Amino acid sequence: EPEVTQTPSHQVTQMGQEVILRCVPISNHLYFYWYRQILGQKVEFLVSFYNNEISEKSEIFDDQFSVERPDGSNFTLKIRSTKLEDSAMYFCASRKESNQPQHFGDGTRLSIL
Amino acid sequence: EDQVTQSPEALRLQEGESSSLNCSYTVSGLRGLFWYRQDPGKGPEFLFTLYSAGEEKEKERLKATLTKKESFLHITAPKPEDSATYLCAVQAGSGNTPLVFGKGTRLSVIA
Numbered sequence: 001e002p003e004v005t006q007t008p009s010h011q012v013t014q015m016g017q018e019v020i021l022r023c024v025p026i027s028n029h030l031y032f033y034w035y036r037q038i039l040g041q042k043v044e045f046l047v048s049f050y051n052n053e054i055s056e057k058s059e060i061f062d063d064q065f066s067v068e069r070p071d072g073s074n075f076t077l078k079i080r081s082t083k084l085e086d087s088a089m090y091f092c093a094s095r096k097e098s099n100q101p102q103h104f105g106d107g108t109r110l111s112i113l
Numbered sequence: 114e115d116q117v118t119q120s121p122e123a124l125r126l127q128e129g130e131s132s133s134l135n136c137s138y139t140v141s142g143l144r145g146l147f148w149y150r151q152d153p154g155k156g157p158e159f160l161f162t163l164y165s166a167g168e169e170k171e172k173e174r175l176k177a178t179l180t181k182k183e184s185f186l187h188i189t190a191p192k193p194e195d196s197a198t199y200l201c202a203v204q205a206g207s208g209n210t211p212l213v214f215g216k217g218t219r220l221s222v223i224a
Contacts, residue, residue: 006156031209033211035211035212041216042215043157043200043202043212043214044214045212048209050209055208055209056210058211091156091157093156098208098209099144101145101147101159101162102147102159102212103159104149104156104157104158104159105156106154106155106156107154107155107156
């Protein structure tokens with residue numbers, strides 16, 4: 001069964017450094033998402049992406065964050081200057097059509113030191 | 114603001130002891146309610162979508178139901194492998210709106 005894949009599984013970065021989290025959505029899916037989950041808290045929406053542009057973003061997704069679909073298969077989340085509070089699990093999700101369920105990857109655990 | 118509240122936070126069952134998990138929601142124009150299972154260190158795994166009050170879906174020992182204010186996930190004769198966190202999420206409005214998640218119910222099934 002096709003699945004969403006994310007790399008790396010764990011990323012450790014010094015505060016202030018840039019980090020790029022990578023995702024390969026399911027191949028025929030058209031809608032892409034990033035969510036995060038701070039330890040012990042709810043899964044929170046960051047950003048949605050469709051037709052090569054951002055559809056919607058949350059208050060968390062400030063100008064330190066950006067997303068890109070560079071080559072038609074990868075979907076990346078970049079944090080320009082990481083903060084301690086960016087430490088979380090980051091999940092990528094995709095879906096085929098707007099009325100279909102979102103399918104999630106297994107996440108990247110981001111640890112900021 | 115769309116909100117999802119799940120109860121209980123944690124549930125411990127003996128193998129074979131059936132029970133229900135609750136998801137209460139407040140949303141402006143429900144487009145769909147989703148149940149996911151999350152194992153430790155993994156991403157949410159899709160279980161069910163419910164679209165309208167009165168709808169029911171079943172998969173093995175799990176059955177999800179929906180009313181205008183809440184959804185239940187019924188677990189019949191659970192096994193230890195059903196131990197996981199069960200997440201409820203809603204999608205509101207139209208278009209490409211995001212999911213709003215509850216905090217989940219952490220289920221432990223003891224043999």
